[in-house]
Amino acid sequence: MRSTFRFLALLAVAATLFLSGCSSVGSAMKASPSLANAAGLADIPMPYLEERYVNEDSRFIDVNGYRIHYRDQGEGETIILLHGIFSSLQTWDAWVAELSRSHRVIALDMPGFGMTGGPENLDDFDEDNIVNTFAKFVEHLDLENFTLAGNSFGGYVAARYAAQYGNRVDRLILVDPLGYPQETPLLMNLGTAFPFNFLGNYVQPPLIVTLSLRNAYGDPRRMQDKDVYRYVHMAQRPGAKPIYMKTLEMVEERTENEAPLPFYRIAAPTLLMWGKDDSWVPVELATHWLNDLSHARLVTYEGVGHMPMEEAPDETLRDVRRFLTNGLAVFPEPAGDIDEGVAQAN
Numbered sequence: 001m002r003s004t005f006r007f008l009a010l011l012a013v014a015a016t017l018f019l020s021g022c023s024s025v026g027s028a029m030k031a032s033p034s035l036a037n038a039a040g041l042a043d044i045p046m047p048y049l050e051e052r053y054v055n056e057d058s059r060f061i062d063v064n065g066y067r068i069h070y071r072d073q074g075e076g077e078t079i080i081l082l083h084g085i086f087s088s089l090q091t092w093d094a095w096v097a098e099l100s101r102s103h104r105v106i107a108l109d110m111p112g113f114g115m116t117g118g119p120e121n122l123d124d125f126d127e128d129n130i131v132n133t134f135a136k137f138v139e140h141l142d143l144e145n146f147t148l149a150g151n152s153f154g155g156y157v158a159a160r161y162a163a164q165y166g167n168r169v170d171r172l173i174l175v176d177p178l179g180y181p182q183e184t185p186l187l188m189n190l191g192t193a194f195p196f197n198f199l200g201n202y203v204q205p206p207l208i209v210t211l212s213l214r215n216a217y218g219d220p221r222r223m224q225d226k227d228v229y230r231y232v233h234m235a236q237r238p239g240a241k242p243i244y245m246k247t248l249e250m251v252e253e254r255t256e257n258e259a260p261l262p263f264y265r266i267a268a269p270t271l272l273m274w275g276k277d278d279s280w281v282p283v284e285l286a287t288h289w290l291n292d293l294s295h296a297r298l299v300t301y302e303g304v305g306h307m308p309m310e311e312a313p314d315e316t317l318r319d320v321r322r323f324l325t326n327g328l329a330v331f332p333e334p335a336g337d338i339d340e341g342v343a344q345a346n
Contacts, residue, residue: 031206031229040205043238052233053090053115063140064133065124069115070108074100077170078143081107082134084152084178084307085247086212088114088234090227091151094313095320103147103324108137110154114234118243125246127254131160138168147324148268149173151307152281153251163265171327172270173320176281176306179263180288182255185215185280200245204235218277218305227310263292270296271323271331273316275304290334297331 037044057071071089079099081092089107099105109116111133112125119125134157148169150158155177162169209232214220234240270293274283286298299319304312322330 031232037206037236040203040208040236042236043240044233044236046238049115049233049237053088053230058115061137061140063136064111064129065119066111066116066133068108068111068133068137070106070137071096072104072106072141074102074104076103078104078106078146080138080143080146080148081105082148082150082154082158083107083110083113084150084154085251086113086209086231086235086244087151087307088230090114090230091307091310095149095309095317098317099320106141106143110134110157112243112247113240115237117237118239122242122246125243126250127160131157131164134161135165138165144168145170147171147173149175149320150177151175151309153178153247155179156254159261159263159266162268162270163262166265166267169266169268171323172266172268173273173323174270174289175273175309175316176275176278177272177289178251178254178281179261180285181258182281182285184252184255197245197248200248201242204241204244206232206235209235216280216306217311218275218301218303219311222311261292263289264294266293267295269323269328271319271328272296272298273308273319274298274300275306275308275311276300276302277304278306280306295328297328298334299331 033044033048034042054069055071057073059070059072061068061070069089073096081089081095083089083091089109092107096105096107111130112118119129138161145168148158148162148171150156150173152175155174156179158172159174159177159179162172210228213223213228213231217223235244270289272286272289274286276283283300286300290296290298301308301312301315304315308316319331
């Protein structure tokens with residue numbers, strides 16, 4: 001096993017160096033502060049990460065065994081933003097910059113990720129723990145009513161919260177949300193298969209991180225170096241590797257779970273936003289959400305992947321503004337095949 005580990009680690013280094021001519025992989029290499037980091041074998045020290053990802057707007061609060069990193073900006077009605085797996089609060093930067101002009105916007109590093117990190121006991125990290133931690137976060141900030149937005153697994157957490165605490169959520173925005181049974185991407189399947197599920201606890205090559213990010217984008221040319229750096233850095237935060245592998249197992253279990261979901265309880269008007277080229281959570285899955293939610297509309301984005309708020313901030317912000325101002329009335333009711341572009345953004 002040890003020889004296999006060394007071989008794959010060397011292979012990761014060689015492949016990364018070989019592919020460094022590609023702009024995105026080259027960016028991942030540049031993000032690595034040492035050769036050991038370039039191989040994905042070492043952690044990046046917290047002071048290095050704090051210098052880059054903690055700023056004057058950052059705050060920390062102890063909740064449920066986590067030290068949650070969040071940013072609270074602007075004044076007005078409150079909007080809370082929940083990112084997806086392997087990401088961090090910076091994925092919402094464009095939304096925060098615009099929406100904080102007229103709203104109080106709270107973006108947090110979700111439990112397990114970003115500068116929040118994982119719990120002391122890895123066994124405590126699961127779906128219920130994450131939802132419960134977010135609920136306690138809301139209580140700690142003494143928030144009563146707000147708009148809640150979530151992307152990917154963050155969308156799933158947002159939907160579960162809205163189903164359980166409907167009296168608090170005034171509006172719900174779900175961006176390419178995970179939740180219903182589906183086929184998972186090849187890279188995710190590899191991450192849960194032996195020996196990768198074992199090795200991933202000790203090595204996170206920037207090459208794999210970058211390939212995953214490219215796969216999540218509808219058009220990888222939209223990827224910015226700063227975002228590539230961030231994903232690489234967060235994957236090598238101390239303690240991140242086992243959390244990432246536990247997350248893959250958790251997502252696999254969720255996508256294979258046929259048990260009914262409680263989303264029919266959601267009363268809040270809900271805007272579904274979806275990249276039409278999402279290969280991680282395909283837009284066809286929006287049908288399940290539209291069937292289960294009593295007040296929902298769907299808007300899709302041509303040529304965009306799994307994180308529209310990061311890949312197409314201007315287009316998504318325009319629709320968020322319309323939703324916050326006029327509700328669902330300005331979005332047409334679903335009609336016909338989703339593949340044909342239900343309420344497609346122009």
